[in-house]
Amino acid sequence: MDLNAPEVDHDAQHSYTLTVFTENVPGLLSEVVSVFTRIKMNIDTLTVSASRIEGIHRFTMTIDCTKKLIDKITAQLEKKVDIVAAFAYLSHEVVAREIAMFKIDTKVLNDEKTKKELIDLHNPAVVEEHDNYAVLIKSGKEAKIQAMFDYLEPHDCIYEFVRSGRIAVVREMDPFSKRLDSMDKEFH
Amino acid sequence: MTVSKENIRGSHALLECLVAEGVDTLFGYPGGAIMPVYDAMYDYSEQLTHILARHEQGAIHAAEAYARIDRKTAVCIATSGPGATNLLTGLYDALLDSTPLVAITGQVLDSLLGSDAFQESDIIGASAPLTKWNYQISDAKQIAEVMRKAFYIANSGRPGPVLIDITKNAQIQILEEFSYESNKDNPKVNIRSYRPLPKVKSQDIAAAVELIDEAKQPLILAGHGVHIADAQDTLKAFAEKTGIPVSTTFHGLSSMPAGHPLYVGLPGMHGNYGPNFLSNESDVVIAIGMRFDDRVTGDLPRYLPDAKVIHIEIDQAEINKNVPATVAIHADAKQALEALLPLVAEKEYPEWLARFRECDKKEKELVIDDLVSTNEDGTLKMPQVMRMVSDKTEGNAVVVTDVGQHQMIGMRYYDFKSKDAWISSGGSGTMGFGLPAAFGAAYAEKQRAERTGKAARPVIAVVGDGGFQMTIQELGMCSQWEVPVKILLLDNNYLGMVRQWQQLFFDHRYSQVGLTNPDFVKISDGFGVPAERVSHVDQLNDAVDRFLSAETPYLLHVEVINEENVFPMVATGKSVAEIALTAEG
């Protein structure tokens, strides 16, 4: 991954996946978010979880902006004392997926034809089935989740729909550890 | 030396940390949620002097200037709720002007947090965007670790304000064991998310040297980072070896002595003609510890169109933020200059420098000469007064200002001969800064004099009639502590800088800029600060003499003509090369 590679047009819009590694301290979510609210920028998705490393939280965000702006954003994020590192990736540099949960009317599953079509086309996991409702889980790329939603919506059967927001791993081998190593070398 | 104590209250532990960090002065204001700490101060009166301001804003501005004058972390302290929120303007000011500060605020009991208890405010949330770091201590066991971190973060890398909120229960909690290792004893604090001091990279230095040696019309822009890194002497040596003209930014002012053959004045909105008019002709710009603020660059797309930029900057987020760097040296200004110095070639640029001097001549003839001269009717002009003060103090005073026209005049007409001598609110332009800041600077000067045995430099607070009234109550702080702050009130009976803009850019429609001022001499007198008023040139000389020789705080109220404008000026949206010398252009 080299975001400085000349083929990236600095003034064109790109869809970026940001991964931000932070200390696990209270108030950090608003610290991270403030970098965006300050410039009136929408965060399209945001997930927070533990990372591989103890005490380090990992934020995954998706943002549409220019290369010029994303560089400033990562610099502003890294400037915060409790943020260890922030990386921005273009779509081809990450493997990204999303999970969605659907709570739907059981009638959809009771109708054999619709059920078959749903399974064939979208292959969700049916995790619970009750008399009046069922819970389906679908994971995949954002478009696939949207497609399943679009399929179900005309059936007028969705009680609840929730998406996790993008989670992603990066193709590069362990940039975070590399960054920690380089910080050790490059700083007093 | 590690401090170790047994059975000590949180409040005492907190003060132990301060003492261990070498703090001997606190600026603050007490109240309910911080009372245990104020009670503990009683036991530390030998080690800690608390200076009671008249408003928390006064306390924090005093602390800011106290910190800035010799780069040491200052401490201010306030109670919860309104005490804490009164600090916010100062935190913001300190953040934008890279000032090392630890602000301590009291907080309600841990058990009451989130209940809208009396004087509970979410100061952590409120101050987050205005501080470099903040933290709430709700258990006394956290005190040592958090205070150590607070002092480390405040004064490393690019300095800034840190706020520590401490709940009342943590203040009264008894610690069976307490130990504290200060940053002085062990400067290495390992915070994996915060690495403030980058190493100078030899390949960056080599790339910069190549550009510098080949430059035809180079220019140095020396900023606040030079002062913060205490790199003034290195800067001078570097400039003298390379022969490159030096322009100092607003916060770089006093880093090069006025009159130095290579010093060419200030860039920016109300800076000098040469460094604005000629900067776009330079082929190599060496920006040192400065951040290309919009007040410096003018219209950004038309700034430095042909220059290769070497940007020496400790804050990574400032590199490529406004002006792209051809060579970025992510480092402390002094370390970078020390690395460059032995490698650069000795050169001179007589023709290039001569062009700056031509610009100086033009500025002198078209702007300055008239403003420092005497009006036929004897009325006074700010530059004339400022120049007299500069001459009479031989450029060796510390000048602290408020915000407005008088500030620009202080910046332009005081010829600084000593370093660390200019303190003003730049990034935030905070009216009300001047008087309390001058107190903090004067107090620091007094301590420095006691420490070194050298005479304290006079400290002059240059204030306007508007801003003076924003923190005028701090006359009380000055008189209580008998610190000889010299207050030079340049009174044009207007919010002058706003009036200037209304005149020039809003078609002369003066909206809410006229003031009915009080009798400043009487007010000052009421606070026990001797004062006098002058309005005619015949009175000026003697009055300035009395002002400068006073050994107490002193107010010199100078009534100046009302509608003078500050020029030259790079108007908003203009390129620096379009700098106007007069209203006519």
Ligand SMILES: Cc1ncc(C[n+]2csc(CCOP(=O)(O)OP(=O)(O)O)c2C)c(N)n1
């Ligand atoms: C707290 C604050 N409020 C408003 C302003 C906007 N402002 C900038 S300069 C100025 C006028 C200052 O008037 P005065 O103190 O009399 O100084 P002068 O310009 O007349 O020298 C104002 C209102 C500011 N900088 N800070």
Ligand SMILES: [Mg+2]
């Ligand atoms: Mg005024």
